[in-house]
Amino acid sequence: MTVSDTRYTDSVVAAFGNSCLYCGKELNSSVSPVVEHLNGMNRASVGLHVPGNVAMACKVCNNQKRNDDQKLLLAENGWESFLSHDGSRCGPGCKTCAYWRGIWPEDSQRLQVLTETRQRVQAFQAPYGQFIQWSAGARDTLRVKIEILYRDCQQFATDEIAKLVADVNLNFTDSRTLKSRD
Numbered sequence: 001m002t003v004s005d006t007r008y009t010d011s012v013v014a015a016f017g018n019s020c021l022y023c024g025k026e027l028n029s030s031v032s033p034v035v036e037h038l039n040g041m042n043r044a045s046v047g048l049h050v051p052g053n054v055a056m057a058c059k060v061c062n063n064q065k066r067n068d069d070q071k072l073l074l075a076e077n078g079w080e081s082f083l084s085h086d087g088s089r090c091g092p093g094c095k096t097c098a099y100w101r102g103i104w105p106e107d108s109q110r111l112q113v114l115t116e117t118r119q120r121v122q123a124f125q126a127p128y129g130q131f132i133q134w135s136a137g138a139r140d141t142l143r144v145k146i147e148i149l150y151r152d153c154q155q156f157a158t159d160e161i162a163k164l165v166a167d168v169n170l171n172f173t174d175s176r177t178l179k180s181r182d
C-alpha cells in the first residue's frame with residue numbers, strides 16, 4: 001500500500017472526515033488545506049511519506065506545528081508534541097499553548113479536545129503499525145546521516161564564507177595599492 005491508494009485516502013477521511021486533523025476545522029478553500037505529515041519531513045522529526053504518517057490539515061495548523069517541530073518539547077513524535085500543549089506543561093510564553101487557547105479558551109474543554117484528538121490519531125495509525133515501526137527504525141539511521149549532512153554543509157558554508165571575505169579583503173588591498181600609486 002502507498003499513500004496515493006484510494007484505500008488509504010478513504011481511511012484518512014474515515015478517521016478525520018473533511019476536517020483538519022488537528023483543530024477540526026472544515027477543509028474548504030478558506031483554510032487552504034495541505035497534505036500534512038504527522039511526523040514532519042524535517043531534521044528533528046524525520047517523518048516519511050508513508051501510510052499512517054500522512055493526512056490533511058489546515059494551513060494555519062501546519063505552520064503552527066512547524067514551529068513546535070523545531071523543538072519537539074512535549075513528545076518524540078511531532079503530532080503528539082503539537083497536541084500536548086494544553087497549557088499545563090509549558091511556560092506562560094509558549095506560542096503553541098497560546099494557539100490552542102485561542103481556539104478553545106476554556107481549560108477543561110481544551111484539555112479534553114486535545115486528548116481526544118491524540119486518541120483519534122493513535123486509532124488512525126493503528127492499522128499502519130508496520131509502517132510506523134519501520135519509519136522509527138529508518139528515522140534513527142536517517143538522523144545520523146542528516147546530522148553528517150548538516151555538519152558537512154556548515155563546513156562548506158564556513159569555507160566559502162572565508163573565501164568570499166578573503167576576496168573582498170584582497171580587492172580592498174588592491175584598490176589601496178592602486179590608489180597609493182596615483
Ligand SMILES: [Zn+2]
Nearest residue numbers: 020023058061
Ligand atoms: Zn487546523
Ligand SMILES: [Zn+2]
Nearest residue numbers: 085090094097
Ligand atoms: Zn506549550
